[in-house]
Amino acid sequence: MVHPKILEVIEHDVCTACGACASACPAGAIVINKRAEVRDPDNLELYEKGATLNVCEGCFTCGRVCPVIDGYYDDEFANVKSFFGAKSTIVGQDGGVTSHILKELLRKGEIDCVVGISRNNLWETELILMTKPEDVDKTTGTKYTYDSVLEALKEPFEKYDRIAVVGVPCQAHGARLISENVNDKIVLIVGLLCMESFYHETMREKIVPEIMKLNVDDVVKMDFGKGKFWNYTKDGQEHSVKIAEVAPYARNPCHHCCDYTSVFADISVGSVGTPDGWNCVFIRTDAGQKYFDKVKDTLEIMENPAPPGLDLVKKLAKMKHDNNSGHYLEVCEKFSFDECGIR
Ligand SMILES: Cc1cc2nc3c(=O)[nH]c(=O)nc-3n(C[C@H](O)[C@H](O)[C@H](O)COP(=O)(O)OP(=O)(O)OC[C@H]3O[C@@H](n4cnc5c(N)ncnc54)[C@H](O)[C@@H]3O)c2cc1C
Numbered sequence: 078m079v080h081p082k083i084l085e086v087i088e089h090d091v092c093t094a095c096g097a098c099a100s101a102c103p104a105g106a107i108v109i110n111k112r113a114e115v116r117d118p119d120n121l122e123l124y125e126k127g128a129t130l131n132v133c134e135g136c137f138t139c140g141r142v143c144p145v146i147d148g149y150y151d152d153e154f155a156n157v158k159s160f161f162g163a164k165s166t167i168v169g170q171d172g173g174v175t176s177h178i179l180k181e182l183l184r185k186g187e188i189d190c191v192v193g194i195s196r197n198n199l200w201e202t203e204l205i206l207m208t209k210p211e212d213v214d215k216t217t218g219t220k221y222t223y224d225s226v227l228e229a230l231k232e233p234f235e236k237y238d239r240i241a242v243v244g245v246p247c248q249a250h251g252a253r254l255i256s257e258n259v260n261d262k263i264v265l266i267v268g269l270l271c272m273e274s275f276y277h278e279t280m281r282e283k284i285v286p287e288i289m290k291l292n293v294d295d296v297v298k299m300d301f302g303k304g305k306f307w308n309y310t311k312d313g314q315e316h317s318v319k320i321a322e323v324a325p326y327a328r329n330p331c332h333h334c335c336d337y338t339s340v341f342a343d344i345s346v347g348s349v350g351t352p353d354g355w356n357c358v359f360i361r362t363d364a365g366q367k368y369f370d371k372v373k374d375t376l377e378i379m380e381n382p383a384p385p386g387l388d389l390v391k392k393l394a395k396m397k398h399d400n401n402s403g404h405y406l407e408v409c410e411k412f413s414f415d416e417c418g419i420r
């Protein structure tokens with residue numbers, strides 16, 4: 078049996094499937110379903126695969142790296158050192174800044190590797206270990222489905238000393254807890270902004286065919302913005318529905334999540350608050366500043382994105398907290414331990 082605290086996280090269906098526990102476990106006792114779509118609280122197969130009394134060493138590490146147990150900050154912006162817009166020459170989801178940072182750092186030999194997510198034309202995803210600048214090209218673009226990025230750190234932890242992580246807020250949080258508690262090989266955490274994500278089956282079998290009324294292999298880009306969920310198709314057409322039509326299908330843990338801007342990242346990157354084709358960027362730590370300084374000369378920078386700029390990011394962060402904090406605190410009440418909560 079794995080650590081009882083993470084079993085409670087799973088039982089209450091608030092496990093984000095970030096994979097932190099799996100990569101931190103010294104016994105290899107936790108295995109996560111690749112597509113992380115299992116959500117039935119009565120079905121613990123997802124976590125118990127490989128986790129048996131024989132292999133679990135009872136070290137309690139997994140409970141120390143779980144973002145759900147660690148909880149959330151009320152003020153997401155307290156650790157922000159600077160906020161600005163940026164844009165690269167890479168064609169990415171928005172301004173391509175995420176890919177640009179990773180590519181430049183790999184090119185300059187400042188980091189050894191980073192894990193990213195690629196997809197095929199059916200929007201089936203794959204976790205990729207990037208060690209060369211050209212590997213980054215395979216991972217550009219947002220996939221609004223979820224994969225356990227941190228579980229894929231097991232191999233890099235064995236082979237490399239300077240590891241970068243890119244992921245949504247729960248993954249940035251798990252990565253921070255790993256680096257503080259277990260393994261100091263993570264040198265840079267690039268966190269994306271994130272309102273919600275979806276199970277693969279939900280996206281491919283419900284949202285795209287039934288709500289968007291499209292064939293998934295015709296879709297070349299997905300995006301959330303201006304109150305709508307957008308699908309861009311091969312024939313150059315744009316299709317959209319109101320976000321309210323798809324948001325209820327988000328994964329259950331996302332309805333309990335109170336981090337919009339990746340508080341635990343060194344550098345946070347999103348799109349909101351900046352013009353189309355640009356990224357909003359938050360520098361949050363000295364490490365974030367150090368690594369951003371190594372690449373900033375090759376980026377276009379917008380020092381003060383025009384209003385609503387940062388105010389819009391803050392408004393959406395507040396909306397996420399208002400929607401989800403009650404759900405999260407209700408679950409905290411049910412846990413048998415009291416570390417969790419909003420501080
Ligand atoms: C689920 C999800 C929800 C998001 N919601 C918002 C939002 O509400 N507001 C906002 O401003 N921004 C949001 N973003 C961030 C936004 O979509 C872009 O990722 C961000 O602006 C960076 O753009 P870019 O051009 O620099 O990315 P690119 O240079 O194209 O790089 C994309 C990077 O994202 C990684 N990636 C792609 N999909 C995933 C995934 N599912 N999980 C983890 N890593 C992934 C890739 O590996 C790659 O490294 C969301 C991202 C995700 C994954």
Ligand code: SF4
Pocket residue numbers: 078079080101102103104105106107128132133134135136137138139140
């Ligand atoms: S208690 Fe230790 S050995 Fe057991 S599952 Fe958790 S991290 Fe692995």
Ligand code: SF4
Pocket residue numbers: 083086087091092093094095096097098099142143144145146251
């Ligand atoms: S660490 Fe991540 S994968 Fe493990 S139980 Fe917590 S949320 Fe789930």
Ligand code: SF4
Pocket residue numbers: 093223245246247248271272273274328330331332334335336
């Ligand atoms: S909403 Fe929260 S739990 Fe869901 S994918 Fe985004 S950061 Fe993770």
